[in-house]
Amino acid sequence: MYPMVKNALEIKNLVEKFGDFTAVRDISFNVKEGEIFGLLGPNGAGKSTTLNLILTLLTPTSGSINLYGIDIHKEVHRAKKMIGFMTQETVVEQDLTPRQNLEIFGELYHIENIKDKIAESLKDAELTDFADYKAGSMSGGMQRRLALVRSMIQDPKIIILDEPTTGLDVQNRTALWEKIRSLNKKGITVLLTTQYLEEADALCDRIAIIDKGEIKAIGTASELKASVSSGDIVEIVTQSDATGKVASVLEDFGLSPVVKIDIVTAAIEKGEIAKFSDITKELIKENIPILGISMHLPTLDDVFIKLTGTGLRDKAEGKPQIQMRSKK
Numbered sequence: 377m378y379p380m381v382k383n384a385l386e387i388k389n390l391v392e393k394f395g396d397f398t399a400v401r402d403i404s405f406n407v408k409e410g411e412i413f414g415l416l417g418p419n420g421a422g423k424s425t426t427l428n429l430i431l432t433l434l435t436p437t438s439g440s441i442n443l444y445g446i447d448i449h450k451e452v453h454r455a456k457k458m459i460g461f462m463t464q465e466t467v468v469e470q471d472l473t474p475r476q477n478l479e480i481f482g483e484l485y486h487i488e489n490i491k492d493k494i495a496e497s498l499k500d501a502e503l504t505d506f507a508d509y510k511a512g513s514m515s516g517g518m519q520r521r522l523a524l525v526r527s528m529i530q531d532p533k534i535i536i537l538d539e540p541t542t543g544l545d546v547q548n549r550t551a552l553w554e555k556i557r558s559l560n561k562k563g564i565t566v567l568l569t570t571q572y573l574e575e576a577d578a579l580c581d582r583i584a585i586i587d588k589g590e591i592k593a594i595g596t597a598s599e600l601k602a603s604v605s606s607g608d609i610v611e612i613v614t615q616s617d618a619t620g621k622v623a624s625v626l627e628d629f630g631l632s633p634v635v636k637i638d639i640v641t642a643a644i645e646k647g648e649i650a651k652f653s654d655i656t657k658e659l660i661k662e663n664i665p666i667l668g669i670s671m672h673l674p675t676l677d678d679v680f681i682k683l684t685g686t687g688l689r690d691k692a693e694g695k696p697q698i699q700m701r702s703k704k
């Protein structure tokens with residue numbers, strides 16, 4: 377028998393309205409104790425609003441949020457002690473050293489054995505050797521690691537990270553993932569938001585895809601990808617005026633093509649991979665200009681396209697929307 381995993385956080389039918397505008401539309405999800413759970417969505421999807429509701433910075437229009445059985449909007453102080461929080465905007469005091477930054481927060485939370493706790497935090501952040509340098513002289517990645525351990529100084533049960541790696545370069549981003557993973561292994565539950573597919577894929581045990589205030593799907597990265605195709609995604613790059621012809625050929629093979637500017641993609645299920653060469657032959661026979669043709673395993677972007685009709689990357693970059701073609 378597997379031990380039952382408790383829910384750290386239970387969100388039920390949460391709605392948040394700003395005047396006539398509904399930013400969060402009846403969302404429900406649970407975060408299990410000990411997991412890294414990610415809310416993945418583009419700008420304006422409602423991620424920060426959801427986190428602000430959990431942090432009791434906003435009051436829900438309706439719905440409930442329970443943290444370890446506590447209704448957080450009824451027991452705000454008790455709930456707040458159990459939550460650590462860091463955003464991309466969280467800054468550390470530049471003129472103070474990492475040790476002093478941690479001391480201030482330690483005093484704020486009346487931490488006992490503060491010296492030991494600070495030593496542990498500095499070690500967790502790999503900043504022991506930099507403990508007495510000014511924080512302002514350290515790299516962005518080091519400052520973000522300091523902010524991360526500072527937000528956990530009171531030993532919260534859950535840490536909430538709002539786009540924790542936005543603005544960091546790739547090296548610092550992957551280093552922070554490693555840090556989040558190792559803190560999670562020490563027992564802390566993590567809820568984070570991200571607009572980076574790679575981040576959700578690499579870091580999260582489970583992912584909720586959120587768009588326009590609604591949760592579109594929840595699952596592990598593998599489960600979400602498998603929901604797009606049990607096999608592969610065929611991707612055909614053509615001239616933008618030839619996408620319709622490519623899409624028609626794919627439809628003739630029983631596929632459901634998605635057109636994105638000059639790229640046409642479609643899911644090919646396992647067992648039907650042989651279609652790939654037949655499709656290629658047909659495109660050549662029809663004299664359709666093909667600039668590239670390839671297959672890849674489904675990605676979270678393919679999941680996003682299927683669920684929302686647009687790619688997460690395109691949304692982030694403000695590119696035009698995708699045309700979903702319905703099957704004939």
Ligand SMILES: Nc1ncnc2c1ncn2[C@@H]1O[C@H](COP(=O)(O)OP(=O)(O)OP(=O)(O)O)[C@@H](O)[C@H]1O
Pocket residue numbers: 394397399417418419420421422423424425426
């Ligand atoms: N106080 C507010 N008043 C009115 N509208 C708001 C308010 N806060 C957020 N919104 C709107 O609610 C929607 C969701 O915003 P939210 O910040 O939650 O999105 P997000 O997914 O976190 O995106 P981002 O990464 O840009 O913060 C957006 O359309 C935003 O403009």
